[in-house]
Amino acid sequence: MAQFNLNINGKTQQVDVDPSTPLLWVLRDHLDLVGTKFGCGIAQCGACTIHLNGTAVRSCQLPVSATEGAQITTIEGLSENGDHPVQQAWMEHDVPQCGYCQAGQIMTAAALLQQNPNPSDEEIENAMNGNICRCGTYLRIKAAVKTAAQKL
Amino acid sequence: MTKVNTKLDRRSFLRVSALASGGMMLSFSWLAGCKPTPEEELGLPKEWFELNSYIKIGENGAVTLYSPNPEFGSNVKTSMPMILAEELDTDWKNVWVEQADFYPERFDRQFTGGSQGIRQGWTPLRTAGATARAMLVAAAAQSWNVPANEITTSAGILEHKASGKKAHYGEMASLAATLEIPEEVELKDISDFKIIGHSKRNVDGQKIVSGKPLFAIDHKVEGMKYAAIVHPPAFGMRLKSFDKNSVMGMPGIQDVFSINVFKDDYVQNFFDTTTFPEIVAIVGNSTWEVMQAKKNLVAEWEKAPETKFKMAGFGGNSMDVTVPSGLENTSSHKSRMAEFIKNPGTVVRKDGDPEGMFKKAAKVIERTYSAPFLAHNTMEPMNCFADVKGNKAVIYGPTQAPEFIMGTLSSSLGIPRENIQINLARMGGGFGRRAYSHHMVEAALISQKIQAPVKMVYTREDDLSAGVYRPTYSATYRAALDENNNLLALHVKAGGIPESPLHANRFPAGALDHYLAESWDIPSNITIGAFRAPRSNFIAGAEQSFLDELAEEMEKDPIDFRLELLKRAETDPVGTNNDYDPKRYAGVLQLVKEKSNWNQAQSNVHRGVSAYFCHNSYVAEVVDTVIKDNKPVVESVYAAVDCGIVINPDSAANMGEGAIVDGIGNAFFGELAFNNGAPTKTNFDTYRMIRQKEAPKKIEVHFVESTENPTGLGEPLFPPVFAALANSLYKATGKRYYEQPFAPQLEMGNLRM
Ligand code: FES
Ligand code: FES
Numbered sequence: 081m082a083q084f085n086l087n088i089n090g091k092t093q094q095v096d097v098d099p100s101t102p103l104l105w106v107l108r109d110h111l112d113l114v115g116t117k118f119g120c121g122i123a124q125c126g127a128c129t130i131h132l133n134g135t136a137v138r139s140c141q142l143p144v145s146a147t148e149g150a151q152i153t154t155i156e157g158l159s160e161n162g163d164h165p166v167q168q169a170w171m172e173h174d175v176p177q178c179g180y181c182q183a184g185q186i187m188t189a190a191a192l193l194q195q196n197p198n199p200s201d202e203e204i205e206n207a208m209n210g211n212i213c214r215c216g217t218y219l220r221i222k223a224a225v226k227t228a229a230q231k232l
Numbered sequence: 233m234t235k236v237n238t239k240l241d242r243r244s245f246l247r248v249s250a251l252a253s254g255g256m257m258l259s260f261s262w263l264a265g266c267k268p269t270p271e272e273e274l275g276l277p278k279e280w281f282e283l284n285s286y287i288k289i290g291e292n293g294a295v296t297l298y299s300p301n302p303e304f305g306s307n308v309k310t311s312m313p314m315i316l317a318e319e320l321d322t323d324w325k326n327v328w329v330e331q332a333d334f335y336p337e338r339f340d341r342q343f344t345g346g347s348q349g350i351r352q353g354w355t356p357l358r359t360a361g362a363t364a365r366a367m368l369v370a371a372a373a374q375s376w377n378v379p380a381n382e383i384t385t386s387a388g389i390l391e392h393k394a395s396g397k398k399a400h401y402g403e404m405a406s407l408a409a410t411l412e413i414p415e416e417v418e419l420k421d422i423s424d425f426k427i428i429g430h431s432k433r434n435v436d437g438q439k440i441v442s443g444k445p446l447f448a449i450d451h452k453v454e455g456m457k458y459a460a461i462v463h464p465p466a467f468g469m470r471l472k473s474f475d476k477n478s479v480m481g482m483p484g485i486q487d488v489f490s491i492n493v494f495k496d497d498y499v500q501n502f503f504d505t506t507t508f509p510e511i512v513a514i515v516g517n518s519t520w521e522v523m524q525a526k527k528n529l530v531a532e533w534e535k536a537p538e539t540k541f542k543m544a545g546f547g548g549n550s551m552d553v554t555v556p557s558g559l560e561n562t563s564s565h566k567s568r569m570a571e572f573i574k575n576p577g578t579v580v581r582k583d584g585d586p587e588g589m590f591k592k593a594a595k596v597i598e599r600t601y602s603a604p605f606l607a608h609n610t611m612e613p614m615n616c617f618a619d620v621k622g623n624k625a626v627i628y629g630p631t632q633a634p635e636f637i638m639g640t641l642s643s644s645l646g647i648p649r650e651n652i653q654i655n656l657a658r659m660g661g662g663f664g665r666r667a668y669s670h671h672m673v674e675a676a677l678i679s680q681k682i683q684a685p686v687k688m689v690y691t692r693e694d695d696l697s698a699g700v701y702r703p704t705y706s707a708t709y710r711a712a713l714d715e716n717n718n719l720l721a722l723h724v725k726a727g728g729i730p731e732s733p734l735h736a737n738r739f740p741a742g743a744l745d746h747y748l749a750e751s752w753d754i755p756s757n758i759t760i761g762a763f764r765a766p767r768s769n770f771i772a773g774a775e776q777s778f779l780d781e782l783a784e785e786m787e788k789d790p791i792d793f794r795l796e797l798l799k800r801a802e803t804d805p806v807g808t809n810n811d812y813d814p815k816r817y818a819g820v821l822q823l824v825k826e827k828s829n830w831n832q833a834q835s836n837v838h839r840g841v842s843a844y845f846c847h848n849s850y851v852a853e854v855v856d857t858v859i860k861d862n863k864p865v866v867e868s869v870y871a872a873v874d875c876g877i878v879i880n881p882d883s884a885a886n887m888g889e890g891a892i893v894d895g896i897g898n899a900f901f902g903e904l905a906f907n908n909g910a911p912t913k914t915n916f917d918t919y920r921m922i923r924q925k926e927a928p929k930k931i932e933v934h935f936v937e938s939t940e941n942p943t944g945l946g947e948p949l950f951p952p953v954f955a956a957l958a959n960s961l962y963k964a965t966g967k968r969y970y971e972q973p974f975a976p977q978l979e980m981g982n983l984r985m
Contacts, residue, residue, distance in 0.1 A: 081483070098483060098520070105520040109458065114450035115443020117660075118519075119611055120692045124916035127611065155443030162442030170441045174433045174882055177890055178305030179440035180611040180660030186441060201929075208924040212916065214611040214661050215305050216893030218927035220886065 084148050088113070089157025099145035104128045106144045107154060115155035115183045119212070126211030129184040130154050136191035138210075155183035158190060166190045169228035177215035185211045189225045193232055199225070234419045236359050274326050277402065281409035283364035285338040286316050286357070289409075293388055293402035295322050298332040300339040301349045302632055303436075304662030306887055306946045308349045310435045311879040312357055315350075318427040319361025319420060322401065323387040329435040334634040334654035342656070344632040345667050345762060347847035347944025350879060354941055362417040364408075368401050371408035375399075387426075422877065422939050431882035436658065448629045448657035449689060451617045457486060459515045459678045459688040460522035462529050463508040463698060466909030467758045468559045470536040471510050478530035479514060484521030488514050488529070491677040493670050498643045500553075501544045503636035506670040507699030507759040513678045519689055526691070535559070536757075555757050559909035562604070565729055568754055569706050573600060577725050577750030581736040583806050584746035586712075589721035593712035597785060601709075601774035603972040605904040606702035607911075607919065608763060612660020613695040616675035619685035620645060625652045629672045630659035637669035644673050645680055663894075664762030668700050693914040701904060702763035705733045707774035712746075717786045720746060726771060727752035730760060733767040733774075738845060739817060740779070742810030743797035758906065764894065765947035768846040773899070773954030773972070776842035780959040781968060790841050790959070791825050794818075812845040816874050819936055823872035824852040827934050837867060840959025844952040847944025849875040850936075853892070855928075855956040857964045863984045864964055866896055866928040866957070871949055873933060876940035888933035888949045895953030897922025900975045900985065920975075 086093050088111065095110045102121075107113040107130075116139055119127030123138040130139045131153035158164045166189050176182045185208065192199060192207040199207065204225050213221065277290020288296040297313035313329045334342055341352055365385060372390040373380035376397045383392050388401045439446055464470055476488045493509045494500065512531060516522040538557045544550045590596060616629030625647055631637060634654045642649045659666055675688040690698065707726035714720055722744050726734040736749035763769060783793035795818055802814035821843050824830070833839050836858055843852035856868040869892050878884050901920035905912045913919040933949070958969045965981055975985040 097518075101518075101520045105518060108450075109518045109520070112452065113443075114445050114452075117611075118449065118613070118689070120916045121523075122692075122915055122917060125611070125921075159442075162438055167441040171433065171437050174431075174437060174886060176305075176434060176437060176440045177307070177886060178611060178659060178661045179434075179436065180447065182440050183443045205925045210923075212611070212921050212923060214609055214663075214894075214921070216890035216897070216922070216927070217886065218893055218922075218924045219889055219931055221924070 084144050086144070086147060086152060087150065088152045089154060095144070097144060099143060101144050102140050103130070103142045103144050103147050103152070104139040107139065113154050113156050117180055117183060119181070125181070126188060127181050127184040129187040129211065131187060131191055134191065134194060136188045155187055158187065164190060165231040166193065166224070166228040169224040169231065172227060173220045173224040175217050175220040175224050177217055181211060181213045185213065185221055189221070189228065192225070193229055197232055198229055235416050236355065236362070236419055237416055281405035283367055283405070283409055284360050286360045287320060287364045289401050289405035291402045291405060293400040294326055294328065295320070295388070295401070296328045296330055298330050300332045300342050301353065302342065302344045302634070302656045302659065303331065304344055304632060304659035304666065306344065306349070307434055307880065307883045308344065310432055310883060311350060312353055313435070314427050314432055314879055315354065315357040316361040318425055319358045320365050321385040321387070324427055324432060326388060331656055331658070333656055336635060342634055344662065345664060347849070347947045350942045351848060351944060358419050359417065362419050363413060366414045366417045367408040367411050368404045370411050370414070371404040372399060375404065375407065428877065428879050429881065432880055434883065446658045447612055447660050448617055449612055449615045449660070449687070451628055451657070451687060453619070453685050456685040456687055457515050457682060458517065458519045458522050459513050459675070459686050460526045461674060461688065461690065461694060462512040462514070462526055462531060463694065464533050466559055467507065467699065467906070468536055468557060468909040469533045470508070471512065472532040472534040474512050474529060474531035479525040479528050482521070482525045482528060484517035485525050486515045486517065487682060488512065489681060491674060491681070493644060493673050493677070494640070495643050498640070499542050499544055499550065501636055501639065503633055503667050504543070504640055504670070505668045505700055505759050505761050511674065513674070513688070515678060515682055515686065523691060554755065556755050558757065560756060560758060560906055561908065562905040565704060565906070569602070569727070569729070572727050572752045572754060573706060573708050573725065577727060577752040579748065580734060580751050581741060581747065581749040581807070581809070583741070583744065584721070586721040586723055586746040586748035589746045590710070590712045590723065593720055594715040595713040596710060597713070597782065598708065598710045599778055599781060599970060600706060601777060601970050602706045603704065603770045603773070604902070605704045605758065606763060606898060606902045607696050607904050608663045608665035608700070609696065609919065609921065610659070610661030610663060610665055613690045613692055614671040614698070615687065615689040616671045617685065617687045618672070618675035618679040620676050620680040621683055623647055623651055625676055626655065627652065627672050627676055628655040628657055629669070629675065630657050630662070630666050631669040631672060632659070632662045632667040633669060636667070637672050640670070640673050641676055645676055663764045664766065665700060668761050692916070696914045696919060697911045699759035700761035701758065702769065703728045703731050703760045705770040707733065707771060709774065709778040711782050713785065719744070719782070719786065721748070722746070723748045724775070725750040725752070726774070727754070729754045729758070730756040733771040735767060735771060737809045737811045739801065739812055740797050742805045742807055742814070743801040745806055747806070764891070765846055765950045768844065768947070768951040772842070772844040772846070772951030773958065776844065776952060776955030777958045777968070780840065780955065780962070791821055791830060794821055794843060816850045817843065817845055820850045820852040820872040820874050823934055823936055824854050824870055827872060827932060828854040828870035830854065838960050838963035840956045840961070840963060842952040842955035842959065844948070846951055847947045849873065849943045849945060849948040851948045851952050853949070853952045853956040855953065855960040857960040859964055859983070861984070862982070864961060864978060868930040868932070869928045869953070869956070871931070871933045872936065873949065874936040874938060875945045875948065876938050876942040878935050879942060881935065884935070884945055885933040887946055889931045891947070891949035892931055892953050893922060893927050895950050896928065896957055897926065899954045899957050899972055900926065901973050903973045
């Protein structure tokens with residue numbers, strides 16, 4: 081066990097966990113930030129995507145010890161009222177089916193648009209390819225990313 | 233206007249306010265309630281008045297509607313309340329939706345599966361809405377001292393035009409809640425619908441996009457422990473022993489023990505499918521810690537002997553189930569299936585003289601199709617929260633079928649049903665997998681043992697290797713043609729491990745004078761279960777691929793060929809057991825022909841068509857493939873659907889798009905194989921799932937305009953896409969695809985996948 085000071089969604093949070101604990105489980109079990117989801121645990125599905133200093137990363141493969149000093153953003157902190165342009169676009173296209181993958185999809189999309197405000201179809205497909213949606217909402221995801229790009 | 237008798241389903245009209253306010257009904261209460269529109273037209277009322285099991289109205293006019301069925305992504309949590317709101321004649325913007333928990337005494341059929349939620353909920357939900365409306369009208373009539381039949385309603389407002397009196401529902405709710413339930417109520421004319429048929433957004437949408445806790449895996453209470461499970465590494469194996477000390481000293485680990493899902497004398501029901509009745513549970517302070525301990529657990533496994541048990545089937549009859557012993561392999565599965573293909577099967581249907589026709593045929597075409605086992609891979613792995621203390625249990629988990637696990641819970645826990653509360657979580661996908669809810673029993677037994685609340689979570693590897701798969705199937709189709717290429721007879725012989733995919737009375741049965749359908753199956757200890765459109769999800773692909781090849785052989789357009797057969801089935805059907813309506817079947821083919829511009833395909837686009845009927849609905853699909861940079865790309869998919877009245881069109885289209893993507897993914901990549909009883913793939917690094925890049929670039933879902941009662945929608949768009957894709961790939965590559973998944977064969981053909 082060791083103490084870590086984490087900067088999550090603009091707030092400093094202290095946790096006392098094993099240094100190898102993936103950030104995913106620190107968020108979910110220790111900090112009650114359950115919007116970040118567990119899907120595979122091996123960086124293959126994207127359900128656990130968060131932003132680390134603005135870049136989309138898979139939190140299931142990110143030991144908490146590697147996140148001290150970094151700016152961590154989770155779905156809960158993407159916007160104050162759930163109205164980030166990407167979230168709004170997701171509402172507009174009524175993207176979710178079961179909804180389980182969507183926080184990860186939104187976090188990947190938001191990071192993409194941060195770096196590339198006007199992505200081509202191919203760039204969207206490449207960026208979103210690491211996020212599995214078992215319900216198959218891929219077309220709506222792509223359409224929503226485009227809508228968000230126009231709003232940003 | 234249709235009149236319906238409310239006596240048919242009295243239980244829906246029980247008013248159980250005591251339960252609603254004091255019991256667990258409100259334990260997930262307001263915070264879990266969802267308002268369909270973000271703009272708050274009406275705030276929280278001070279008091280609610282319950283009109284029936286589904287409907288509460290606040291004194292300010294706000295309406296709470298309970299959605300009875302579990303939600304796994306088919307959006308029933310929005311569409312079922314839409315049906316209630318329509319007949320209640322309220323304004324959708326003043327509606328809050330709450331997920332009803334499992335209350336069999338209040339609700340009729342809290343089951344999500346078989347695409348039956350809307351079909352079977354249609355009349356009960358309309359009746360419940362209309363009854364509440366009639367009671368509000370009666371209350372207004374009494375208050376205003378005017379005849380009830382002079383009162384009109386619109387968007388939550390009652391009005392008596394002659395006297396100029398007006399009130400919103402909230403003003404009449406307290407009186408209405410005390411009135412007798414009318415024996416007969418009127419349902420609206422379909423042409424008067426204002427909510428049904430008009431797209432409404434997912435009532436949970438805002439919560440989903442902002443990461444609010446919605447799923448069982450998100451649940452947490454004070455003092456809750458975390459649990460992981462360890463199950464045998466292969467089908468055909470069981471636990472021999474385990475060494476508690478191998479994990480007990482590890483950080484955060486509280487206890488390790490084994491649990492037995494079933495009591496010895498328990499008679500399993502149809503949905504009790506459980507691969508490993510005895511597993512090891514590890515309990516600790518956090519998910520990560522129990523997952524670490526899981527890796528360290530030293531356990532010995534042994535081969536399980538053949539087992540026999542009684543299983544209660546549908547309709548009260550019971551069957552004897554034998555689970556064979558042994559460690560199975562995909563290679564031996566394939567060779568055994570090859571034997572069965574050669575041997576005669578069980579005749580399930582025979583029309584005319586098929587054998588005679590095959591003897592005198594000028595030409596016989598024979599093709600065999602196959603598909604592997606598939607894992608459901610719901611995005612949210614299996615998990616469950618349970619709090620069992622003394623003689624009481626609260627279970628909160630993802631289940632499609634709470635009523636089918638209640639008896640198991642009661643037996644295994646030794647707690648009477650009335651002391652067990654099952655609360656229904658939103659599910660991160662279901663696809664049939666969560667109709668089998670032994671995960672709830674596992675969590676409950678763990679909680680009972682430690683007498684504390686617990687959340688049990690499967691790893692992806694546990695989830696993928698715990699069984700309840702789509703079976704592996706095979707189907708051999710034969711057609712007899714005369715010297716003029718006329719179709720004389722059709723023969724299908726289909727089977728699988730451990731069940732046959734055959735639907736012998738579906739098309740093209742009924743369209744052919746001479747038809748033979750045979751079935752076979754091979755027992756196995758690999759557990760299977762419903763997977764989006766069970767059986768149809770394979771046989772449709774085989775049948776519709778074969779018809780495509782047959783049409784080509786007969787030099788006919790594939791759509792025209794199907795339409796000809798359907799015309800025959802309509803005008804002069806063969807046999808009496810045909811379980812489809814040829815007219816509606818033809819209707820979707822005609823619609824897809826029109827919408828896809830079938831006759832004007834572009835030259836570089838390769839198209840395939842397919843049509844299928846299942847879950848009471850008709851679907852035809854056209855897939856357009858192009859080869860780009862040596863890669864097959866699914867450019868467009870057009871679907872035409874006849875599922876009767878569509879409640880929520882945009883969300884219905886969403887689900888249709890999802891089913892098409894799901895079908896394309898499984899056709900290209902879906903495959904689970906076994907080596908010495910163990911699945912060879914246990915996570916997404918090896919089990920390939922369709923991703924953004926492989927999804928079609930465009931999907932159009934067109935619904936046939938209809939005034940028929942609604943039928944299934946979650947499943948019917950899935951089965952036809954396999955053949956539409958295969959037929960399109962044939963056009964693109966010149967090769968037929970008989971074996972799923974297609975990607976390895978495409979790669980052998982030097983295409984990149
Ligand atoms: S859970 Fe992290 S990528 Fe799947
Ligand atoms: S919406 Fe269900 S996994 Fe994406």
